[in-house]
Amino acid sequence: MQQLTDLKAILHSKRANIYYLEYCRVLQKDGRVLYLAESKNENNYWNIPIANTTVIILGIGTSITQAAMRMLATAGVLVGFSGSGATPLFMGSEIEWLTPQSEYRPTEYMQGWMGFWFDEQKRLYAAKQFQYARIDFIRKVWAKDKDLKEYGFCIDDDDIALAIKGFCQKIVEVKRVGDLLLAEAQTTKQLYKVAITRCGQKSFIRDPQEGDLANDFLNHGNYLAYGLAATTLWVLGISHSFAVMHGKTRRGALVFDVADLVKDAVVLPYAFICAKEKMTQQEFRQYLLQKMTEHQCLDFMFDQVKLQACKTFDKTAGEI
Template sequence: MDQLSDLKAILHSKRANLYYLEHCRVMQKDGRVLYLTEAKNENQYWNIPIANTTVIMLGTGTSITQAAMRMLASAGVLVGFCGGGGTPLFMGCEIEWMTPQSEYRPTEYVQGWLSFWFDESKRLNVAKEFQQQRIQFIESVWKKDRDLQEHGFYTDDLDISKTLNGFAKKIPAQTKVGDLLLAEAVTTKQLYKIAATRTQIKDFNRNPDEGDLANDFLNHGNYLAYGLAATTLWVLGIPHGFAVMHGKTRRGALVFDVADLIKDAIVLPHAFICAKEKMTEQEFRQQILQKFTEHKALDFMFNQVKNAALSSFNEGQIT
């Protein structure tokens, strides 16, 4: 038990690493999890600091041993198999993770979540709060991120402030989740236009299958955000099926809801900036992971989900 306790010493909300691996073999060796890359003349081993890792995404040409999975599970690391470049996660476009088995996660969060989830009006109120927090996170990140400001992303610019303030004013008036989703989609489309204008990318159209750099980077960054969201929900013990925004019957829908808290603030602008600068996929991935850490995206996700669950659990209602 001492070894397992040591592995879990770092809270998930404070962990720094999210890995995408390809063309390698993940294994356990001498009490550590390693990945092996095969070269012509020699094999190289690289250590994975599992106690400080949230998610491992295994891409093209990867395999993993049972012993490695056992250690990853003991450290509470989620594992997902995906296509080249991190997208898509297999099982279609759904969010499916191999999650560690644990009967000792907290109970108050799932109990709090379920105490409001079956009431449509309370569920809508949580969805609205998520959207308000999403806007506030965009404003917070864009006000202090110098890389974004160097490319013209200022929250007090007319088009940006008009988009964010307009959405914020619409949120309280929505009476159905479908209407809220529509307003959110319109806002995100406007943010795409703003980002495309700032980075001088002409004729951009959001299409995951388009194949241009901006769309590919959006796909890739979004799946990284899904990994953090899945980790958040697993640690708090809330099943992915109890969504507040996306379809109630869609597998993994709550993962999308939680990932949406941070996607527009971090993934969206950097996908366009990195596309403009013609970065490689690896360079883009490093940029996004650095920004997740810099702006404490995982902390933010944890806080929002915990607040939504506990406000209901402690007060018996969502206000």
């Protein structure tokens, strides 16, 4: 039996597992968290290595016991309830995350975040830094990933280079967060066109309610990214309320800012590739989680949030 003191031994940024479960019961048995899938002839139990897990998403037909929740909280695992394929139930916009109750988390990151957050220009500066980091991550992932190259996602191609260069120029020029959001949305549309060209999805229109494979996989992948972002913020003790780009009163706010660091680089291209290959939701989920691990998405989120929280600003919102 694993000791309770060992459950947080693995840093959240280094944990390997995210679980999405359907039609099963999550329970505690013999000091372990298991999920039970019932069949006509037998019941099958599978172990969840909670010390090496960041997020558990409970989909259709699931239940969880109080004892299991207690162990998951002890291990610092986030738990969310969703609809089928990790599509959320709550207000159709986001998963309602249940965060382990613990006040023994770092204080310096929240204090650092609040040190700049109330200044509009400093928030804009932080938002711009997130966008530069987002671009660097696209360049890094698309330059080295063999699967992306196989499907024609080459970072030096003219349409990709033009989209990234144009976004960089806009980041420098914008004076308001609203303008930065607009520039970001325009760039993502350009990257959609890149993916459409490479994967032959000429009829694609981004609509979360459309129901085609590409849109479903984008929805699914985005919510996995939201799970990583929520984990990052909870571990660092930073409230999701203090966004630098998305609306300050929007549910999840800062979660969306942090998730955007990896969505274009990882979720977007693989959603189109997996749609082209007509993968199932489960196959896509396993493939994308493997890629998120391979490209150290969670590590990247931690590094970028900590970097912005620990910056020192002068009166004009520039770094000292």
